[in-house]
Every structure is written in structure tokens, then in C-alpha cells.
Amino acid sequence: MTKAPRKLNPKSKDTPLLASYGMTKSFGDLVANQDINFSIYPGELHALLGENGAGKSTFIKMAYGLLQPDQGYLEWRGERITVTNPQQARAMGIGMVFQHFSLFEALTVAENIALALPPDFTRQKLSQMIKTKSAEYGIPLNPDSIIADLSVGQQQRVEIVRCLLQNPSLLIMDEPTSVLTPQETDQLFQVLKRLAKQGCAVLFISHKLDEIKQLTTRATILRGGIKVAEVKTKDQSTRQLAELMIGAKVKEIGTLSTPKSSKTLFSVSGLSRSAEGPFDIALKDISFSVKAGEILGIAGIAGNGQSELMAALTGEWRPASAAGVNKIMIGAADMTPLAPAARRRAGLAFIPEERNGHAAVPSMTLSENALLTGYDQADVVRRGIINHDNTLAMARHISKTFDVRQPSDDPLASSLSGGNLQKFVVGREIIKSPQVLIVSQPTWGVDIGATQFIRTAMANLAKQGSAVIMISQDLEEIFQIAHHIAVLNNGQLSETLKVDDVTPEHIGLLMGESPTRSGKARSGKARVSS
Amino acid sequence: MIILQKRKDIPTFLTIAVPIIAILITVLAGGIIFALLGYPPLAALYEFFIAPLSRPDQVGNLLVKACPLIIISTGLIFCYRANVWNIGAEGQLILGAMGAGWVALSFPEAESPFMILAMAVMAMLAGALWGAIPGLLKIRFKASEILVSLMLTYIAIFLVDWTVRSPWRDPLAFGFPLTKAYPDAGLIPVMSLPGIGRLGQLHWGVPVAFLVAICGWFYLTRSLGGYQIKLMGDAPRAGRFAGFNQGRVTMFVMMVSGGLAGLAGMIEVSANIGMLQPQISFGYGFTAIIVAFLARLNPLAAIAAGLVVALAELGGDTAQISMRIPKVVTGIFNGILLFMLLAGETLTHYRIVWVGVTEKANIEKASIEKASIEKANIKKDGASHG
Known part of the structure; x- marks a missing residue:
């Protein structure tokens, strides 16, 4: 394997490390990248910014040899090259950390890294190298740990160290912070800054504007496959960056109204649930309550019991015996033994995190999807027979009110973009004006326009006197619209705090405070590799 | 290299064209097989697919052959739409025939017109219970309904065999494994069409089959129950989220398909045989699986699909008599047809890419x-x- 030289010759300060000229790539009718000119210099922290579907992934895949451009070419240190495969990219000195890790859960750190390296390392030498390298960057790793036992943040470190061992001169990070706590993000940024100081360029892909301002010096902004701007990040406000990214003025959600102290609409007390499967998180004594007009944000990193909590709130999971201490109440009525349909009739509405196959069915039309949680409503089903005209009218009404852009009158849900389908799903529930709305990750994988729309809709629902419980990984989202916040960590819920009284750092501590993650994993996780 | 790439949208014409193309390729392949076996291919295909339609009484017989296929496949469509893979309709058919037979043999003097109704009800109950077993084992113990329903078919085959040899055997049957003949009230009469008269063996079970298919179609496409079935098949998680009970849907479709297979068994015996014997069905329960897929899980289309498959069955008989082509060729036809349908199904959802x-x-x-x-x-x- 040829190692790229770490020491750079002086003239290369003016030559870009990697540059692209007129890169174009289409998939069928869709032009994913059009005429992209780009450059990154040694030691530079460069952001590639854009919404979902703007063409970021296509671009970096071409740079890493996973895709070939239809037109245009790349230059590496001033020389025109063709990157035909990732092996060649790695040999040149490009390292890449993917958004979805490609680690084998049942193997150790060292074994995983050995898989990516040429076979001429002995196990012992490799372990030593991993220890030195990870310590050098302040992200200590034990080479003998099993991946399944590591937190997501630690797994990401394995990916990073795997790249660092090949001494890259360009490191590409694809949305690296989406799975990290604020503290883990800080640590990651320190590592990246250190790398940059040593001359390694970092291409950082993200749509989180604060992070981009904090970390990078320059940003290339893509929109709809076209490069719309290249800016110095310190000259731009996050709002200006956002407007460049979405190509429109960003609407403010407006100030939050503080609800007058009113009656408690929804409460959960002593909710516990043991882990039933190898991947389950046990819920431990969860209690909270929400008042009318209030939005409660439940923060936490994915995999800390969010789906288990959501299933218990919707009624998809119910305690085996009614006798326990579990209590889920709406007003003074006990919901605990009720199935989802009965809870809906009592005034609850739910929006689960997963759009495809849970909150909506991709292979069904929008009107059939409207029926999913609407079959109890008047005039929709009579004597067991569906009134198609009325379901269609219901779907049209949702689409119109919630600005769902659809290709035809009653299309399959799968033909809508993620943002539009999410608007439909959110609209389907909010339009019923439920007393209590329980929603999980409402804007996950949704473009900025739809995100603002959805957040505004939730805030308005609360203004009308409903209670909203919002489980979200996105702290920014919680700080934007929630009145109260609690943190879910390893199946335990923290006390409820006023959003005005806490800082993101404080929440970050609550998110990562318990060291028992690995303990949990060790006790019950089946070590089956993917 | 070749890979299969998932299509984003499926062109409508494909969903209609695929079954037709599958039939055409099957016919073509059949011609090649005849040629290889040394029969004149065109003449053989004529005997197989056209000759059975050349006489009115044969048309009647075609409808009679299609009758059990249409009824059973309608029930199977309920299962397959819900992603429940009942392949034991053959056994459920036999149990249905036995249930009806028990009523018929218990009242040998009966003359009431309700007799046939009671037999139909008992047949559906027995078939539904036989279908409920794999359903129950699936939701209780996650046992594969494919294996359980298939194994229950063999139990059913031996059960009816034993029954007609021992407890229910007619002592006057000279030792043949047969029950007593059903009373007349337990038989389904041949139809007499106004202005035409009798049409082969065409009997009153045939309009019942059409009615079953139409009701099945209406239920699956227009009712909340049909919506639940599709939902559980396409996205069980969304179904649970909507508040439906997956176990209940599984039991329902297994019992509907078992019940309809049982009804088909009762009609088969009461219309064509008139008593129980070791062999009641000629693999209708298995052939109906092909019909269900040929119909793309639409009960209305199952009427047409049932007729096409019945034609091949009937043609096999004709060709055996007139050209001495072995009857097993029908099985080969069915095999090729199913294979082509599955290939077509795959190519509808995926495209081939180099x-x-x-x-x-x-x-x-x-x-x-x-x-x-x-x-x-x-x-x-x-x-x-x-």
C-alpha cells in the first residue's frame, strides 16, 4: 500500500489538495450533481452544506470512487485523476467515515480495523497501533472491546481511528454528529481541529448550521444538485447560511406563548417495562405530566428507550397485568389497559418516528393512509364498509391544509418525498385537534421548509390548548418550541425542567451521564453480526 | 454482471400484461415439450386448449372443473393478502367433505331442502377448524403456517382414508373403501339452463363459486376488514399502530380460507361423487395456489384464472384420450405456469441491469x-x- 506523505511540500499551499471541475452526475432523469466546481486545501476544515437530496452524498461518493461522474474530472494535488474505486481513494490518502457505520457488532475493535487494513499487520502490532493512535487524538479506545458493547459515539471513534491508521491527507465525514451528544460532538471537533493543524484536510458534511460555523472555515453550499455558493463561514450568520441552503427566506416560528397555569391533561406515573428482546431497553419508573397548552420535549440519544416509551404511550405495548404501578392517564381517565384505537377515541393522537411502515404505509394511497388512524371518524366507515369518497375528501383536506405537495390526486405514499409524507402524517393527526399529541422525532430526515412548517403546526396546536409530548433527538428543536424538557437516558427519564432554566450543555450531561450503557449491552445483547 | 434493481414505480400495464405473457410463454413451452416428446405440437396444443371448448357440454364441464378452484383460491387470496401462507387448502377441503359427509350419512332418510344447507355449514366449520390449527400455532408459538398447514394435509388424507375403510365403510360395498351413498337431499343437482337445457355436468355449485368470488372481492376491496387484511400484509407495524390485532386477522384469514376450501370439498362430493371415498380431490387445493397468483390476488380475476387453469386440466384429459399424451403433462404445464408467474412477479418489481x-x-x-x-x-x- 502506498502511504500518502504527511509532510507537504510548500508549493502545495496554493494547489488544492482535491479539486473538482464541472462534475456532473445523473440518475435517470434526476440530475444529482450539475457542473460542480469545488476545492479543498491541505489543513482546511471545509463544510459541504445542503438539505437532504441536495447532492452532497453523490458528490462525496464520486470523490471516494464509489460513483463515476458523467462529466467533469477531479484533480488531486494538481494532477488530473480518475478514482475508480474506494481502495484507490484510500491509497491516495482519502479516508471516509460513513453516516451508517460499517462495523461488525460481534467482532472486537481490533478485528474490525484489521478487516479494513492490508493483511500484513500482526494482531499485537495492530492493537498497539490502535492504542497509540487513539490516545494521540484524545479518543482512547480499547482494541479488545466488542463493538456491540460500545456506545454510538465510541463506534464512530472506531471508524475514525480506522481511517487515521491509514494516514489520510483528506478525511471525509458524512453527517457525523447526528448520533452524538453535545459533549461527544465537542470531543469530535477537537480531534478534527487537531488533524487540520497537522495538515490533514477535513470535508465535513452536515446540515447543522451552528456546527458548521463552529468548526469550519469555508463552506460549499449545494441546492438541488447545483453549487449555489462558496462562503467563508465566519462572515455568515446561521440564518444567512440557512437561506442559501434552502433558497428562500426562513420563516420565524414566532415567540412561544407561555401557557397560563392550567389543569394537567396527560400524565404517566411509574411506567416500567422489562427488556423483552435482546435489543430492547428496559424502561425504569418513568413519570411525567403535561398541562394544557404546553409542549414537553423528551430529549435523548436514539436507542435509549424512545421506541419502547413510544410503544407504551400509543398502547402498542401494554403491561401484562393491570395491577402494576403503571398509570397512563388522560385527565382523570385511566388509559393504561387500552389499545391504540381506544386511546385515540379518548382524545390522544400519535405520530411515531418511522414514516415508512409504521406511521404510514408506502404501498397504500394517501386516502388509505388517512384511514389508518381515521377509521373511527364519522362518515368514513359505516357498517364495516369504507366510504371511499369520504376518505378521499379527508386525505385532500389534510393535503390542502398542510401543504402536502403530491404528484397526483390520490398518489401512493411512496411517491411523496420524506418531507411531504411527514407533513401528511403530522397533518393527519393535528387536523383532528387532539387533546394530547404524542410525537416522536417529528422532523427526522425532513427538509428545512417542512421542518419549520411542522414545528409551527405543533406550536399552534399547543396554543389552542392541547398538550404536546415531543420525543426528539434534536436539541435545537426542543429549545425552539418546547416549554419543558426531560431527558431519556438508558430507559430512565430525568426530572422535568423548564427550558428557559437550562443550557444545552446541562442537557448534554443528562444525556450522557450514565456509564451503564455497556453494562446493559453485556448483560443481554445477542452478539450476532449484521 | 447482472443485478436486479428495485423499480420505483410499477407501470400499470405490466401488472396486467405479466399474467398474460406468462400464459403465452407456458403455451409456447408446452409446444416445445410436445415436439420433443414426438407429438405434433400444433395438434397437441389444439387438443389441450381448444378442443375442450369446441362442444357446449365441454364448456359445462370446464365450469365444473373451475368451480372448486375459484372457491378455494378466493379463500387463499384472503390469506396471501395478509401475508399468511396457507398451502394446506387440500387438507381443509378434505375435512370439509368429511364434515358434510357426516351430516349426510347421519340422516340417510332426510328429504328436507335444508339438508344441503346444513352440509355446507358443517363443511365450512370443519374446514375452518382445520385451517385454525396452523393459525393458532402461528400466533401462539410462531410456528410456520407453511409447514403446519402442509403437514395437516397429509393427516387429512390419511384420516379420510381410514374413515372410509373402517368406521364409515358401507358394509354392502363388497369391501370397497366407500361410504353409503348420500341421500338425494344431500346431492347437488345438475343445472338446467332455460332454452339450452343441460350443459354437460354443469351444476348449482358453479353459480355459488361465482358468488363467493364476487363477495370475496367486495369484502377485500371495500370493507374495513379487507383493509385490515391488506394492512397486516403490507405493514404489520402500521396495522398494530392503527389498533388492529394481528393475531385476530391471522385467525380470520386462515378460517375463511379453510372454510371456503371445506365448502369446495362438500360441493365436489355432493355434485360429482355422491359418497365419500379415499380420493376426493385431485389436488385442487394445490392447483388453487397457482390460480390465486395467476389472478394477482384479486378474487374477480380468480374466476378467469380458474377457468384458464381448469382448461389445462380438461385439455389434459382430452389429449390423453385422443392423442395418448400422458396426463402428467398437465402437471408440467401447471409447474411452468407457476414458474413463469413468479418470474413475472419478480420482474414486475425489479428491473434487470447490467x-x-x-x-x-x-x-x-x-x-x-x-x-x-x-x-x-x-x-x-x-x-x-x-
Whole structure:
């Protein structure tokens, strides 16, 4: 394997490390990248910014040899090259950390890294190298740990160290912070800054504007496959960056109204649930309550019991015996033994995190999807027979009110973009004006326009006197619209705090405070590799 | 290299064209097989597919052959839409015939017109119970309904065999394994059409089959129950979220298909045989699986599909008599047809793409990503199972 030289010759300060000229790539009718000119210099922290579907992934895949451009070419240190495969990219000195890790859960750190390296390392030498390298960057790793036992943040470190061992001169990070706590993000940024100081360029892909301002010096902004701007990040406000990214003025959600102290609409007390499967998180004594007009944000990193909590709130999971201490109440009525349909009739509405196959069915039309949680409503089903005209009218009404852009009158849900389908799903529930709305990750994988729309809709629902419980990984989202916040960590819920009284750092501590993650994993996780 | 790539949208014409193309290829392949076996291919195909339609009484017989196929496949469509794979309709048919037979043999003097109704009800009950067993084992113990329903078929075959040899054997049957003949009230009469008269063996079970298919279609496409079935088949997690009970849907479709197979068994015996004997069905329960797929899981289309498959069955008989072509060729036809349908099904949802080496690497990477997303979904799904 040829190692790229770490020491750079002086003239290369003016030559870009990697540059692209007129890169174009289409998939069928869709032009994913059009005429992209780009450059990154040694030691530079460069952001590639854009919404979902703007063409970021296509671009970096071409740079890493996973895709070939239809037109245009790349230059590496001033020389025109063709990157035909990732092996060649790695040999040149490009390292890449993917958004979805490609680690084998049942193997150790060292074994995983050995898989990516040429076979001429002995196990012992490799372990030593991993220890030195990870310590050098302040992200200590034990080479003998099993991946399944590591937190997501630690797994990401394995990916990073795997790249660092090949001494890259360009490191590409694809949305690296989406799975990290604020503290883990800080640590990651320190590592990246250190790398940059040593001359390694970092291409950082993200749509989180604060992070981009904090970390990078320059940003290339893509929109709809076209490069719309290249800016110095310190000259731009996050709002200006956002407007460049979405190509429109960003609407403010407006100030939050503080609800007058009113009656408690929804409460959960002593909710516990043991882990039933190898991947389950046990819920431990969860209690909270929400008042009318209030939005409660439940923060936490994915995999800390969010789906288990959501299933218990919707009624998809119910305690085996009614006798326990579990209590889920709406007003003074006990919901605990009720199935989802009965809870809906009592005034609850739910929006689960997963759009495809849970909150909506991709292979069904929008009107059939409207029926999913609407079959109890008047005039929709009579004597067991569906009134198609009325379901269609219901779907049209949702689409119109919630600005769902659809290709035809009653299309399959799968033909809508993620943002539009999410608007439909959110609209389907909010339009019923439920007393209590329980929603999980409402804007996950949704473009900025739809995100603002959805957040505004939730805030308005609360203004009308409903209670909203919002489980979200996105702290920014919680700080934007929630009145109260609690943190879910390893199946335990923290006390409820006023959003005005806490800082993101404080929440970050609550998110990562318990060291028992690995303990949990060790006790019950089946070590089956993917 | 060649890979299969999932289509984003499926062109409507494909969904209609695929079954027709499958039939055409099957006929073509049949011609080649005849030629290889040394029969004149065109004449053989004529005997198989056209001769059976050349006489009015044969048309009647075609409808009679299609009758059990249409009824059974309507029930199977309920199952397959819900992603429940009942392949034991043959056994459910036999149990239905036995249930009806028990009524008929218990009242040898009966003359009431309700006799036939009571037999039909008992047949459906017996078939539904036989279908309920794999359903129950599936929801209680996660036992594969494919294996259980198939194994129950063999139990049913031996059960009826034993029954007609021992407890229910007619002592006057000279030792043949037959029951007593049903009383007249337990038989389904041949139809007499106004202005035409009798049409072969055409009997009153045939309009019942049409009615079953139409009702099945209406239920599946227009009712909330049919919506639940489709929902549980397409996205069980969304179904649970909507508040439907997956176990209940599984039991329902298994019992509907078992009940309809039982009804088909009763009609088969009461219209054509008139008593129980070791062999009641000629594999209708299995052939109906092909009919269900040929109909693309639409009961109305199952009427047409049932007729097409029945034609091949009937043609096999004709060709055996007139050209001495072995009857097993019908089985080969059915096999090729099912194979073509499954291939067509795959090609409807996927397109064939030639790719170079780099794109292959890219696709592999994408599939790793997909696997990790699916893994995450499994985690979530595991979490939401109550």
C-alpha cells in the first residue's frame, strides 16, 4: 500500500489538495450533481452544506470512487485523476467515515480495523497501533472491546481511528454528529481541529448550521444538485447560511406563548417495562405530566428507550397485568389497559418516528393512509364498509391544509418525498385537534421548509390548548418550541425542567451521564453480526 | 454482471400484461415439450386448449372443473393478502367433505331442502377448524403456517382414508373403501339452463363459486376488514399502530380460507361423487395456489384464472384420450405456469441491469447501508412487539 506523505511540500499551499471541475452526475432523469466546481486545501476544515437530496452524498461518493461522474474530472494535488474505486481513494490518502457505520457488532475493535487494513499487520502490532493512535487524538479506545458493547459515539471513534491508521491527507465525514451528544460532538471537533493543524484536510458534511460555523472555515453550499455558493463561514450568520441552503427566506416560528397555569391533561406515573428482546431497553419508573397548552420535549440519544416509551404511550405495548404501578392517564381517565384505537377515541393522537411502515404505509394511497388512524371518524366507515369518497375528501383536506405537495390526486405514499409524507402524517393527526399529541422525532430526515412548517403546526396546536409530548433527538428543536424538557437516558427519564432554566450543555450531561450503557449491552445483547 | 434493481414505480400495464405473457410463454413451452416428446405440437396444443371448448357440454364441464378452484383460491387470496401462507387448502377441503359427509350419512332418510344447507355449514366449520390449527400455532408459538398447514394435509388424507375403510365403510360395498351413498337431499343437482337445457355436468355449485368470488372481492376491496387484511400484509407495524390485532386477522384469514376450501370439498362430493371415498380431490387445493397468483390476488380475476387453469386440466384429459399424451403433462404445464408467474412477479418489481465493477462496489456499499438501517428497524420493531 502506498502511504500518502504527511509532510507537504510548500508549493502545495496554493494547489488544492482535491479539486473538482464541472462534475456532473445523473440518475435517470434526476440530475444529482450539475457542473460542480469545488476545492479543498491541505489543513482546511471545509463544510459541504445542503438539505437532504441536495447532492452532497453523490458528490462525496464520486470523490471516494464509489460513483463515476458523467462529466467533469477531479484533480488531486494538481494532477488530473480518475478514482475508480474506494481502495484507490484510500491509497491516495482519502479516508471516509460513513453516516451508517460499517462495523461488525460481534467482532472486537481490533478485528474490525484489521478487516479494513492490508493483511500484513500482526494482531499485537495492530492493537498497539490502535492504542497509540487513539490516545494521540484524545479518543482512547480499547482494541479488545466488542463493538456491540460500545456506545454510538465510541463506534464512530472506531471508524475514525480506522481511517487515521491509514494516514489520510483528506478525511471525509458524512453527517457525523447526528448520533452524538453535545459533549461527544465537542470531543469530535477537537480531534478534527487537531488533524487540520497537522495538515490533514477535513470535508465535513452536515446540515447543522451552528456546527458548521463552529468548526469550519469555508463552506460549499449545494441546492438541488447545483453549487449555489462558496462562503467563508465566519462572515455568515446561521440564518444567512440557512437561506442559501434552502433558497428562500426562513420563516420565524414566532415567540412561544407561555401557557397560563392550567389543569394537567396527560400524565404517566411509574411506567416500567422489562427488556423483552435482546435489543430492547428496559424502561425504569418513568413519570411525567403535561398541562394544557404546553409542549414537553423528551430529549435523548436514539436507542435509549424512545421506541419502547413510544410503544407504551400509543398502547402498542401494554403491561401484562393491570395491577402494576403503571398509570397512563388522560385527565382523570385511566388509559393504561387500552389499545391504540381506544386511546385515540379518548382524545390522544400519535405520530411515531418511522414514516415508512409504521406511521404510514408506502404501498397504500394517501386516502388509505388517512384511514389508518381515521377509521373511527364519522362518515368514513359505516357498517364495516369504507366510504371511499369520504376518505378521499379527508386525505385532500389534510393535503390542502398542510401543504402536502403530491404528484397526483390520490398518489401512493411512496411517491411523496420524506418531507411531504411527514407533513401528511403530522397533518393527519393535528387536523383532528387532539387533546394530547404524542410525537416522536417529528422532523427526522425532513427538509428545512417542512421542518419549520411542522414545528409551527405543533406550536399552534399547543396554543389552542392541547398538550404536546415531543420525543426528539434534536436539541435545537426542543429549545425552539418546547416549554419543558426531560431527558431519556438508558430507559430512565430525568426530572422535568423548564427550558428557559437550562443550557444545552446541562442537557448534554443528562444525556450522557450514565456509564451503564455497556453494562446493559453485556448483560443481554445477542452478539450476532449484521 | 447482472443485478436486479428495485423499480420505483410499477407501470400499470405490466401488472396486467405479466399474467398474460406468462400464459403465452407456458403455451409456447408446452409446444416445445410436445415436439420433443414426438407429438405434433400444433395438434397437441389444439387438443389441450381448444378442443375442450369446441362442444357446449365441454364448456359445462370446464365450469365444473373451475368451480372448486375459484372457491378455494378466493379463500387463499384472503390469506396471501395478509401475508399468511396457507398451502394446506387440500387438507381443509378434505375435512370439509368429511364434515358434510357426516351430516349426510347421519340422516340417510332426510328429504328436507335444508339438508344441503346444513352440509355446507358443517363443511365450512370443519374446514375452518382445520385451517385454525396452523393459525393458532402461528400466533401462539410462531410456528410456520407453511409447514403446519402442509403437514395437516397429509393427516387429512390419511384420516379420510381410514374413515372410509373402517368406521364409515358401507358394509354392502363388497369391501370397497366407500361410504353409503348420500341421500338425494344431500346431492347437488345438475343445472338446467332455460332454452339450452343441460350443459354437460354443469351444476348449482358453479353459480355459488361465482358468488363467493364476487363477495370475496367486495369484502377485500371495500370493507374495513379487507383493509385490515391488506394492512397486516403490507405493514404489520402500521396495522398494530392503527389498533388492529394481528393475531385476530391471522385467525380470520386462515378460517375463511379453510372454510371456503371445506365448502369446495362438500360441493365436489355432493355434485360429482355422491359418497365419500379415499380420493376426493385431485389436488385442487394445490392447483388453487397457482390460480390465486395467476389472478394477482384479486378474487374477480380468480374466476378467469380458474377457468384458464381448469382448461389445462380438461385439455389434459382430452389429449390423453385422443392423442395418448400422458396426463402428467398437465402437471408440467401447471409447474411452468407457476414458474413463469413468479418470474413475472419478480420482474414486475425489479428491473434487470447490467453493471460494471465500480458500480457493483457502490451497490454493495448501499446494500450494507440498507442492512444497517434494516437492523435498526428490527431493533425498533422488536421494541414495539408487546
